[in-house]
Amino acid sequence: MEIVKPLTQYLAALLLAPLLPGIINRVKAFFAGRRGQPVLQLYYDLYKLLQKAPVYSRTTTWVFRAGPVIGLAAILTSLAVLPFAGRPSFLAFDGDFIFLLYLLGLARFATVLAALDTGSAFEGMGASREMQFAVFAEPAFFLGLAALARVTGQTSLAGMFGVLTGDLWRTAAPVLALLTASFFIVLLAENSRVPADDPNTHLELTMIHEVMVLDHSGPELAYILYGAALKLWFFGALIACMVLPRHSGSWAGDTGLFLLAMAGVAAAVGVVESVIARLRLIKVPYMLITAFAFSTLALIFQMGR
Amino acid sequence: MAAVVGTTSRRSLSGFYKMLLVLLSIILLLASSALALFFSREPSRAQDAGAYGAVAASALGLWAAVRTLAAGSAETLSLPWSVPLGSLSFCLDPLSALFLVPVFLLTGLAAVYGVGYLRSYAGSKPLGLAWAAFNTLTAAMVLVFTAANAVLFLLGWELMAAASFLLVLFEHDKAQSRKAGFIYLAAGGAGALLLMAAFALLGAGSPLLDFASFRTPSGTAASAIFLLALGGFGLKAGFIPLHVWLPEAHPAAPSHVSAVMSGVMIKTGIYGLIRVLVFLGPWQEWWGWTLLAAGCVSCVLGALFALAQHELKRVLAYSSIENIGIILAAVGLGMVGAAHNADRLAALAFAGALLHVFNHSLFKGLLFMGAGAVLHGAGTAELDALGGLAKKMPRTALLFIAGAASACALPPFNGFAGEFLVYLGAFKGISSYPAVALAGVLAGLSLAVAGALAAAAFARAAGAAFLGEPRTERAAAAHPPDGLMLFSMYALGALCLAVCAAAPLLLVPLVSAVGAGFGGGFGAAAALEVPGPLVYISAGALLLAAVAAIAAVKRRSMFPAARTADVPTWDCGYAAPTARMQYGASSFAQPLTDFFQPVLRKLGQYPVIAEYFPGKASFSTEAQAVVYNAVYAPAAARIRDLAYRFSWLQHGRLQIYIMYIVVTLLGLLLWKL
Numbered sequence: 019m020e021i022v023k024p025l026t027q028y029l030a031a032l033l034l035a036p037l038l039p040g041i042i043n044r045v046k047a048f049f050a051g052r053r054g055q056p057v058l059q060l061y062y063d064l065y066k067l068l069q070k071a072p073v074y075s076r077t078t079t080w081v082f083r084a085g086p087v088i089g090l091a092a093i094l095t096s097l098a099v100l101p102f103a104g105r106p107s108f109l110a111f112d113g114d115f116i117f118l119l120y121l122l123g124l125a126r127f128a129t130v131l132a133a134l135d136t137g138s139a140f141e142g143m144g145a146s147r148e149m150q151f152a153v154f155a156e157p158a159f160f161l162g163l164a165a166l167a168r169v170t171g172q173t174s175l176a177g178m179f180g181v182l183t184g185d186l187w188r189t190a191a192p193v194l195a196l197l198t199a200s201f202f203i204v205l206l207a208e209n210s211r212v213p214a215d216d217p218n219t220h221l222e223l224t225m226i227h228e229v230m231v232l233d234h235s236g237p238e239l240a241y242i243l244y245g246a247a248l249k250l251w252f253f254g255a256l257i258a259c260m261v262l263p264r265h266s267g268s269w270a271g272d273t274g275l276f277l278l279a280m281a282g283v284a285a286a287v288g289v290v291e292s293v294i295a296r297l298r299l300i301k302v303p304y305m306l307i308t309a310f311a312f313s314t315l316a317l318i319f320q321m322g323r
Numbered sequence: 324m325a326a327v328v329g330t331t332s333r334r335s336l337s338g339f340y341k342m343l344l345v346l347l348s349i350i351l352l353l354a355s356s357a358l359a360l361f362f363s364r365e366p367s368r369a370q371d372a373g374a375y376g377a378v379a380a381s382a383l384g385l386w387a388a389v390r391t392l393a394a395g396s397a398e399t400l401s402l403p404w405s406v407p408l409g410s411l412s413f414c415l416d417p418l419s420a421l422f423l424v425p426v427f428l429l430t431g432l433a434a435v436y437g438v439g440y441l442r443s444y445a446g447s448k449p450l451g452l453a454w455a456a457f458n459t460l461t462a463a464m465v466l467v468f469t470a471a472n473a474v475l476f477l478l479g480w481e482l483m484a485a486a487s488f489l490l491v492l493f494e495h496d497k498a499q500s501r502k503a504g505f506i507y508l509a510a511g512g513a514g515a516l517l518l519m520a521a522f523a524l525l526g527a528g529s530p531l532l533d534f535a536s537f538r539t540p541s542g543t544a545a546s547a548i549f550l551l552a553l554g555g556f557g558l559k560a561g562f563i564p565l566h567v568w569l570p571e572a573h574p575a576a577p578s579h580v581s582a583v584m585s586g587v588m589i590k591t592g593i594y595g596l597i598r599v600l601v602f603l604g605p606w607q608e609w610w611g612w613t614l615l616a617a618g619c620v621s622c623v624l625g626a627l628f629a630l631a632q633h634e635l636k637r638v639l640a641y642s643s644i645e646n647i648g649i650i651l652a653a654v655g656l657g658m659v660g661a662a663h664n665a666d667r668l669a670a671l672a673f674a675g676a677l678l679h680v681f682n683h684s685l686f687k688g689l690l691f692m693g694a695g696a697v698l699h700g701a702g703t704a705e706l707d708a709l710g711g712l713a714k715k716m717p718r719t720a721l722l723f724i725a726g727a728a729s730a731c732a733l734p735p736f737n738g739f740a741g742e743f744l745v746y747l748g749a750f751k752g753i754s755s756y757p758a759v760a761l762a763g764v765l766a767g768l769s770l771a772v773a774g775a776l777a778a779a780a781f782a783r784a785a786g787a788a789f790l791g792e793p794r795t796e797r798a799a800a801a802h803p804p805d806g807l808m809l810f811s812m813y814a815l816g817a818l819c820l821a822v823c824a825a826a827p828l829l830l831v832p833l834v835s836a837v838g839a840g841f842g843g844g845f846g847a848a849a850a851l852e853v854p855g856p857l858v859y860i861s862a863g864a865l866l867l868a869a870v871a872a873i874a875a876v877k878r879r880s881m882f883p884a885a886r887t888a889d890v891p892t893w894d895c896g897y898a899a900p901t902a903r904m905q906y907g908a909s910s911f912a913q914p915l916t917d918f919f920q921p922v923l924r925k926l927g928q929y930p931v932i933a934e935y936f937p938g939k940a941s942f943s944t945e946a947q948a949v950v951y952n953a954v955y956a957p958a959a960a961r962i963r964d965l966a967y968r969f970s971w972l973q974h975g976r977l978q979i980y981i982m983y984i985v986v987t988l989l990g991l992l993l994w995k996l
Contacts, residue, residue: 071882075892077792079713081724087878091871098866109866111859113747117734119771121867124733127778131724134786134906135713136892142906145786149779150914153772160771164764167754173747222895233893237881241874303918321760 023269027102032094034277035251036060036244038284042211045288060247064240072236077137085132086234086241092125093248099175100252103276104259105269106176115163115175118252119156122208125245126152133230140222144229147299151214151226154306155207161313162200168320169193179259187263190323196316198260203309205253205287207302209246212291214302224299254283342398342415344387345423345469348380352462355380356455363451370441373454374434377461381431384465388427391420395835399471401533408532409474418840419468421677421832422587422594425684426468428818429586430461432811436692437579439807440699444577453493457580460486460588467591473522473532477515480559480591484511487588490580491572503571506951510568514558518595521551525602539604549610552599553617560592562621562651566644567951570628573643574636574704578695581636585643585691586684593650593680597840600658611658615762618655619769621648624922626776630783630912631923631946635694635704638784639687642730645773646683650676652766653745657841659762660752668751668759670848671856672766673841674833675744682737682822686729689815693723696808697788701801706784706908711793716803720789722812727781729819732774735864737822740829740857742770747856776915783911792902823864826857909944916944924949 040057047054056062074082096118099109130148133141167173169190170181187194207214210227222229231242258279297305355376362368391398397416404411415423437457441450463486466479488511492504525540525548526532540548554565561569569589573581600606625645632638657672696719697712698704713720729736732743745766752763793799804812822829833853838846894900916923924947930940 068881073890076889077711077892079717079720079790081713081720081790084875087874088871091867091874094870094874095863095867098870099863109859109862112855113743113750114859116743116746116750117859117863120732120734120739120774123731123774123778124728124867127728127731127733127782130782131786131790134782134911135790136894137711137791137902137905138892138894138900139904139906140895141892142786142791142911145782146906146911146914149775149782149911150918153775153779153915156775157768157772160768161764164750164753164767167750168760171754173750173754232895237878241878317764321757 024102024106024108027105027107027273028098030273030277031097031100031102031248031251031255034280035247036064038250038254038280039247041281041284042288042291045285046292049289049292060243064244067235067240067243068237070236072234072238075136075233078135078233082132082135082233083238085128085135086238086245088128089125090241090245090248092121092128093245093252096121096252097248100255101176101179101259102255103272104176104179104182104263105272106180110174110176112173118175119160119163122249122252123152123156125249129230129242132234136233138233140225140229141232143223144226147226148230151207151302151306154303154310155204158200158306158309158313159204161310161317162197162204165193165197165313165317165320168317182260183263190320193316193319194260196312196319198257200309200312200316201253201257201260202286203305203312205250205257205283206290207306207309208253209250211287213294213297214305216296219296250284251280254280257283338390338394338396338398339400341387341391342400342413344383345415345465346400346413348384348387348427349462349465351376351380351383352458352465356458356462359451359454359458361451363449366445366450369451369454370438370445373451373458374438377434377458378431380458380461381427381434384423385427385431387415388420388423391415392417392424392832392835395831395838397839401471404472404475406474408526408530410472410531410533411475412471412533412535413469413475414471414534415469416839417832417835418594418597421681421836421840422468422590423465425590425681426461426464426587429684429688429815430457430464430583432814433457433579433583433688433692436582436695436808436811437577439805440577440579440695442805443699448493453490453577456486456489457583460490460580460583464588464591468594471534473526473534476595477518477522480518481511481515483588483591484508484515487572487576487580487584490576490584492575493577493580494575497575499571500575503568503575507568507572510558510565514555517551517555517558521548521555521599524548524551525599534598534602537602539602542607545603546607546610548599549603549607552596553613556592556595556599557617558592559589560596560647560651561589561644562617562647563624563644564950564954566621566625567948567955569644570632570637570640570948573640573691574634578636578691578698581639581695582688582691585640586688589643589647590680590684593647593654593676597654601840601842606658606661608659608662611655611660611662612762613655614651615655615659615766618648618650618652619765621645622652622769622773623648623776626773626780627919627922628946628949630776630780631916631925633706633908633946635697635706635709635784635788636691637946638706638780639690639694642690642777642780643683643687645777646679646687646730649742649745649770649773650679650683652769653679653748656745656748656752656762656766657845660748660756660759661845663756663758665752665756665759666844666848667852668748668756668763669841670837670845670852671744671748671751673837673845674849674853675741675746675748677741677836677840678744678829678833679738679741682729682741682819685815685818685822686726686736686738689722689726689812689819690730692808692812692815693719693726696804696812697801699804699808701798703795703797704788706787708795709788709793709798710791710795710902710905711789711798712801713789715801718809719804719812720785722816723789724785725816725819727785731778731781733778734860735820735823735867737819739864740823740826740860742774743860744853744856746770779912779915783908786911787908791905794902794905794907824861824868826861826864827854830854830857922949923947
């Protein structure tokens with residue numbers, strides 16, 4: 019039954035994604051010397067929010083209500099394309115990562131429009147910043163994928179990660195290391211983590227992603243939070259596939275290793291959040307340009323090889 | 324009459340009805356033009372004459388064009404013509420048909436829309452003339468896409484420019500429209516001159532300037548023709564730096580005409596360029612690089628300029644420059660690939676370019692019609708004077724946002740399909756052809772940057788116009804468009820969705836058009852390369868739609884009767900927000916426009932706070948026409964100064980001009996003796 023494994027992988031992603039923010043929070047609590055929230059906190063939050071009736075401002079229209087639905091749908095669809103532990107999902111095809119890039123764009127577009135629909139100055143601010151950072155993050159991510167395509171000679175994510183073995187790391191380590199670094203920076207920015215954004219900040223003026231969803235409540239907020247966890251899973255899985263080339267032919271073994279690597283990525287995000295201060299807003303583009311530079315360097319190395 | 328009738332297939336006359344239908348549609352359009360002009364004193368009859376003529380011609384032509392694409396064969400017709408070097412030669416092949424389908428689709432729907440849109444102008448503007456010009460413009464475009472003789476082609480080309488010039492001047496009482504008209508006229512004239520030179524070089528030595536009789540020129544001549552054609556057709560297509568007329572002229576015309584101009588008229592430039600490329604024989608690699616560079620610059624800068632505009636229709640006009648850039652970059656990428664025998668890559672890029680030609684006409688038509696509905700309903704399209712229109716015109720808002728998502732190439736809308744093929748071509752180059760990898764990186768990167776910028780530009784435009792609270796009284800009192808206008812927008816919106824969902828149906832048209840436009844080899848390669856991506860585009864779009872539907876149903880099932888408390892937006896606890904506190908279009912774009920200020924050079928007036936209790940302050944920014952101000956305006960001033968030096972030649976006396984003619988004729992006679 020070839021359909022069972024992809025289905026299991028997909029369901030595992032859907033079920034386990036809310037664990038990642040829990041792991042990050044526990045790591046941060048460890049560094050701060052606190053006990054921290056339960057690892058399963060996001061599950062509780064989601065459950066609670068789904069029971070609550072939403073409240074809508076009179077300024078809002080259907081756009082505000084459609085935003086979270088479309089945002090979540092885009093991320094859910096992207097996970098059906100994303101490889102799991104280097105293995106193809108349901109829908110793996112040539113150029114699938116372009117589809118993924120634009121699905122993330124769709125989620126962003128829907129979220130930004132929903133934020134603008136509230137007519138709030140703060141949400142407008144967040145929307146504006148989100149779009150600004152996307153202009154820098156997308157080229158960095160794109161060039162990284164181009165370099166990966168060049169290294170592996172493949173044009174689908176599953177193909178790339180299928181070829182990406184330990185041997186390739188031995189021959190093209192600098193390229194792959196640069197790419198991993200670039201993807202990690204994009205992960206931090208796209209998932210509004212420190213140093214690009216602070217998910218725990220209390221001042222709306224300095225928020226980016228959180229401020230866009232200030233007016234959402236109830237199930238819509240649950241959709242948004244769950245979508246954010248899935249997006250973290252999405253980028254985490256890319257990095258896990260990068261640093262963990264497939265070794266064995268055993269599906270269970272690979273899956274176990276992959277999940278461990280995912281927990282490692284979450285822990286790394288937690289460490290970064292604990293040891294680095296948040297950048298000033300106007301410096302965030304420079305961080306993303308650094309990622310762009312890493313990707314470009316990787317591409318140049320590879321084309322020169 | 325000694326008519327030469329031929330078809331490429333053996334079935335000789337059986338497919339010929341398609342050619343007749345297209346010619347009939349031209350005749351119908353010209354006749355209804357004349358009729359509209361005849362009724363110019365009775366606006367409602369003029370509207371009827373123009374619109375019925377346009378819709379009937381569209382139905383006929385669309386049938387013929389779709390059948391041609393499905394059959395994949397070419398029909399030709401050649402009749403003698405008394406004009407020197409000219410012949411009434413027509414050719415309807417899949418490439419023509421691929422450009423004709425959007426022409427007929429969009430002009431038909433724009434005519435329906437126009438009836439509703441122009442109603443409010445009855446009595447104050449000459450509607451008969453407007454409809455005559457509109458239908459003549461359509462007829463001229465059909466002529467351009469089917470002409471197989473350079474003289475006939477240029478006749479259509481100039482007719483197109485003249486008709487659209489009249490439409491740009493529709494609101495000639497506004498100074499801005501008059502300026503737009505003059506720039507447009509100058510650009511059109513310069514382009515036509517370059518094209519005449521190109522065709523003269525191409526047809527050197529042949530008795531008639533028939534396309535079929537063009538001989539492949541030698542290397543240097545071919546390069547010269549390429550540059551002339553790039554300039555001439557580029558001035559119509561409007562890529563940077565030849566775009567200066569476009570953001571002036573497209574917003575000035577009535578909105579249904581803007582839709583046609585942006586959606587299909589500028590594509591005549593792309594069409595002409597592709598045709599000439601085939602005449603030029605073996606391509607040189609640097610041609611491809613030139614197109615690629617122009618395309619990359621246009622798509623990135625077009626999207627960036629769109630982000631800085633303050634008027635909705637200008638945003639859309641700059642977005643057209645971006646999309647022309649995407650098409651041009653794709654053609655350039657394909658040519659570079661072809662130079663390195665990467666036919667699979669080239670086929671993908673060419674197919675993507677042609678698919679984007681089609682897609683852009685759909686969503687840009689929809690967007691201009693949406694902008695027209697805003698202009699019609701609120702009386703202004705200035706972004707900072709709008710807001711909250713989604714409550715007054717919910718259907719328009721839905722359709723505009725759908726069009727905006729298409730323009731940002733977001734799945735499941737059609738803009739994604741064409742760009743996906745181009746990206747895939749680029750990645751084929753990056754992964755498998757080292758010699759083409761750089762071209763692939765450039766094309767893909769430009770598309771990615773332009774895509775992110777376009778998303779910002781369209782989120783800004785849609786947000787400022789339709790979402791939040793109305794910023795002015797006019798926006799608060801806006802009224803929705805009428806049924807005819809909505810019908811056209813719904814039709815285009817549905818097509819935008821359908822293209823992605825039913826992408827595999829486009830395989831045969833695309834493959835035959837690539838074969839007819841770029842050469843059979845690429846057609847064969849496209850037949851191998853394109854089917855897979857098209858299937859996956861549609862699978863991805865359908866999966867996305869299904870997941871979204873499930874998420875929406877699930878959401879509804881939790882709280883079917885959502886509580887809409889009559890409360891203001893939370894806004895961090897501030898209880899009395901006003902519409903002026905919202906983030907406006909300028910503030911939304913400010914982080915990005917500041918970052919790109921060296922390119923944008925926007926002018927701004929910023930308040931200076933010098934006292935402890937500052938009084939009223941004002942702030943304004945203005946987007947500049949950067950290239951026009953930096954290059955064209957100084958150049959035009961130079962030319963004018965030069966012309967003044969020769970003003971002694973011009974006395975305004977008829978006798979002297981006749982003397983000039985006589986002297987010239989004598990000179991020519993002596994030279995020939």
